[in-house]
Amino acid sequence: MRLFYASESSANAALGWSSVWYNNLYLSLADLGIEIVDFDFDLEPFSVHMDPAFPENEEFIEKNRPRLEEKLLEQIRASHEKKPIDVFFSYFYGAHCRPEVIRQVSDMGICTVNWYCNASYQFHLVKEIAPAYDYCLVPEKFRLDDYRAVGANPLYVQEAANPNIYKPYDLERExxxxxxxxxxxxxxxxxxxxxxxxxxxxxxxxxxKPAGKQGPQASFLKKTARTLKGGRLLDAAKRRIRNIFGSRKQESDxxxxxxxxxxxxxxxxxxxxxxxxxxxxxxxxxxxxxxxxxxxxxxxxxxxxxxxxxxxxxxxxxxxxxxxxxxxxxxxxxxxxxxxxxxxxxxxxxxxxxxxxxxxxxxxxxxxxxxxxxxxxxxxxxxxxx
Missing domain, CATH: 3.40.50.2000 (Glycogen Phosphorylase B;)
Structure with a gap:
């Protein structure tokens, strides 16, 4: 099988240095002997701005989504022409691309599959895009009917872990x-x-940990710098800082x-x-x-x-x-x-x-x-x- 893979490495925009999805999804697919073509595009800013309910996120999506869509189709077509792609596998929200883009991938004869694990309380983020996929991998059993109600084809797949990454260490239980x-x-x-x-x-x-006392993370400035606008941090970046470093209110409470x-x-x-x-x-x-x-x-x-x-x-x-x-x-x-x-x-x-x-x-x-x-x-x- 030849698979085109499009997913952010981290499962949490507040932990941009994490490789949770890469360790679990990408490496596990590779372990099965699947030939993987990786989408060469920085998806991290879209994870920060994933919810269009916030005006600053809606503005970001409208401005940047067309560029992602263009690059996605361009790279899939090039890879498919070189050697047929069997599966397009993504962890996408509606913020990443519109349904018609996924349908264009399907029109190439490629099976489209989306993994998403926050529909329990954020189904609205994939509600529009889900019906465009051939399959939606869904770990929330109680949400399966919601996917079907919008015309999607859900396949119940519960979460798991990669034993090559998650393993015991011989350490003192301190x-x-x-x-x-x-x-x-x-x-x-x-x-x-x-x-x-x-x-x-x-x-x-x-x-x-109280605000201002967190351990430094080298990637933090690089990742939040993308959300700078006019010398001020956007609200999305401010929320991200509070997520990572806490706030005075959190400290006092x-x-x-x-x-x-x-x-x-x-x-x-x-x-x-x-x-x-x-x-x-x-x-x-x-x-x-x-x-x-x-x-x-x-x-x-x-x-x-x-x-x-x-x-x-x-x-x-x-x-x-x-x-x-x-x-x-x-x-x-x-x-x-x-x-x-x-x-x-x-x-x-x-x-x-x-x-x-x-x-x-x-x-x-x-x-x-x-x-x-x-x-x-x-x-x-x-x-x-x-």
Missing amino acids: YDVTFVGQKYGNREEYLNDICKAGVRVNVWGPGW SRLPPEALGGPLSDEEMIKMYSRSRISLGFSACGETHKTDNPILQVRLRDFEAPMSGAFYMVEYMHELEEFFDIGKEIVCYHDGNDLAEKAKYYLSHESEREKIRQAGYRRAVNEHTWQKRFSEAFKKMGIAI
Whole structure:
């Protein structure tokens, strides 16, 4: 198979130095023996301006999307003429290109496939473009009917992890409870419940560490400089700075001990943290939906990368997790802050039980929840030979 690949490397515009999607999607496709042609274009600014609901983003999209579309079609045609392309694989929003551009790719006889994993609360970002693809790979089972309702062809493909990247390290487990990820929603409340119970917890990620005290990231200035206009930062760039470095409000509201707060980790540092922690935490709620009568919970990349990296993984319960792990035997779930605190204390004092669950979770992840396996099954359902 020959595949034209178009995706930003990072899964989070606030972490432009991360290579999460490259490590998981690109490298896993390559592991299957697929010949990959990479789209030679900087997609990162489009991730920063992905939501046209903000006026400054709409302006950016209208100005820059035609250039992306032109280069995309130009490079696909050139590659296809040189040697036929079988599949166009993207992680695109409507901000990247219009539906008619995807249809032009299909008209070349190329199967078009889009992967997108934030439809749980941001379906509007792909609602217009999704019907143009031959297949939309969708990890949110409850969103499948929404895709069909707009005329798209969804294929349920749950998230996974790449075992060549996510793996255990022989390191001392020096931390009791850790979480690596962005500060938002009710995450701080849950972590505060652990602290109140007398359990030592450490966190790393955008928004946790007081403003001005984050570790420097070399790529930050380069990436935010693209959003400079008339000597002032656009609102999109301002939001990005707040995401990475926090704000004074975040600093004053923080109830966690200052020594427990850390800035963003590199991909490798995060993976190693799973081997340095006795308990690694995960959260299932999306955005601020916990404040509503119908909070949105979703299975996340973390739910597979943590066990695969050798973590004892404790995550907020949602029923879909039971399809992928034996709860209580391969991973542990909590239902609220008190339950989280009680289980953290219990498993910290029951090392042999914790170790048994950790090893079982690792085996399940590497045997069943790899991207290589997910992609193989997806292409088989599409009728595409690898």
